[in-house]
Amino acid sequence: GQQVMQIPQYQHVQEGEDFTTYCNSSTTLSNIQWYKQRPGGHPVFLIQLVKSGEVKKQKRLTFQFGEAKKNSSLHITATQTTDVGTYFCAGRDAGGTSYGKLTFGQGTILTVHP
Amino acid sequence: SQTIHQWPATLVQPVGSPLSLECTVEGTSNPNLYWYRQAAGRGLQLLFYSVGIGQISSEVPQNLSASRPQDRQFILSSKKLLLSDSGFYLCAWSTPGLGGQPQHFGDGTRLSIL
Numbered sequence: 001g002q003q004v005m006q007i008p009q010y011q012h013v014q015e016g017e018d019f020t021t022y023c024n025s026s027t028t029l030s031n032i033q034w035y036k037q038r039p040g041g042h043p044v045f046l047i048q049l050v051k052s053g054e055v056k057k058q059k060r061l062t063f064q065f066g067e068a069k070k071n072s073s074l075h076i077t078a079t080q081t082t083d084v085g086t087y088f089c090a091g092r093d094a095g096g097t098s099y100g101k102l103t104f105g106q107g108t109i110l111t112v113h114p
Numbered sequence: 115s116q117t118i119h120q121w122p123a124t125l126v127q128p129v130g131s132p133l134s135l136e137c138t139v140e141g142t143s144n145p146n147l148y149w150y151r152q153a154a155g156r157g158l159q160l161l162f163y164s165v166g167i168g169q170i171s172s173e174v175p176q177n178l179s180a181s182r183p184q185d186r187q188f189i190l191s192s193k194k195l196l197l198s199d200s201g202f203y204l205c206a207w208s209t210p211g212l213g214g215q216p217q218h219f220g221d222g223t224r225l226s227i228l
Contacts, residue, residue, distance in 0.1 A: 006157075031214055042204055042219040043158070088157065092214025102214050106157035 002027045002093045006105030014113050019076040021108035023089035030094040032065050032072040033102065037086045069094070079112045086110070116141035120205045120220030128228050133178075133192040135223050137205030140186065145207040147188040148217060149180055152202040164188060165210065200227045 003026040013019050023032065031050045035043040047056055049065035049072065056063045062075045072091075076083055086109045090102040120137045127133060139145050149161040160173045162180035170180050177196050181189045188205060203223045208215040 033214070033216055042222050043217075045216040045218065048216055090217075101160070101163060102217065104158040104160075109155065 002091075002103045004089060004091055004103045004105040006089055006108055008108055009106065010109050010111075012111045012113065013079050015081060016078050019079050019083070019110055021074050021087050021089075021110075023072045023074075023091075023105050025070045025091050025093075025103075027070070028094045029069050029091035032069075032089055032091045034063055034072075034074055035088040035090060035104075037088065037107070039085060041085075043088060076110075079110070081112050081114055084110060084112050116207070116218065118205065118207055118218060118220040120223060122223055123221060124224045124226075126226045126228060127195050129197055130194050133190070133195050133199070133225070135190040135203055135205075135225075137188045137190075137220055138186055139188075139207045142186070142207070142209065144185060144210050146210055146215070147182060148206040148208075149188065149190050150204040150206065152204060152222075154202075158204065162190070195227050197227050200225055 005024045007022050011019055031048055033048045034046040036046055037043040047063050049063055052069050053067045054065045060077045064073045072089055074087055086107040088104050088107045090104045092102055117140045146165050148163045150158045151161055152158050162170055162172055164170050164182045167182055167185055178192050203225055205220040206217040208217045
């Protein structure tokens, strides 16, 4: 079945440093979504990318979808302590038939030291 | 606007006892509904999803079952809990459709089995 791998598993940065997490799928995706889960909280939807090579920005966050629609990345510029949490990617298999089903990566846990 | 309610927030149960977790969604019709489990510091494991009343798809063989008695109600159950059932249980909804729509999560239930 479809697998979505995410690296790194953990990332510790000093406040002000940049951060990037990478997501790779074993199959071509119809879309990729990114979620953030604060410590003790639930995942919250951040953004969805649909087009090959698409790049979207949300303030200090930049999201990319690979040309082959099998990988994606999330880059945070100048991290702040409010960026702490776990970042998940989730994708839908382009050849899938399961309605609405997403496969989540294992997440990257980001800690930011002030 | 749409809201999702999940309860209880925390639950401590003895091994062998039954379980019933409830999730309800307001403000939308015919949503896709999902149950996930998250082990501490880990990713999201999809347990069940439903595209309509009485329609349940199980993702992994396990000690749990799900039911959807009403359009916006999703219930996770077990007849006899195991130690391995401990975890953080999350309910989520998305708009109906094949395309893998963004999912919106409830606050979750932290289940501890003693």
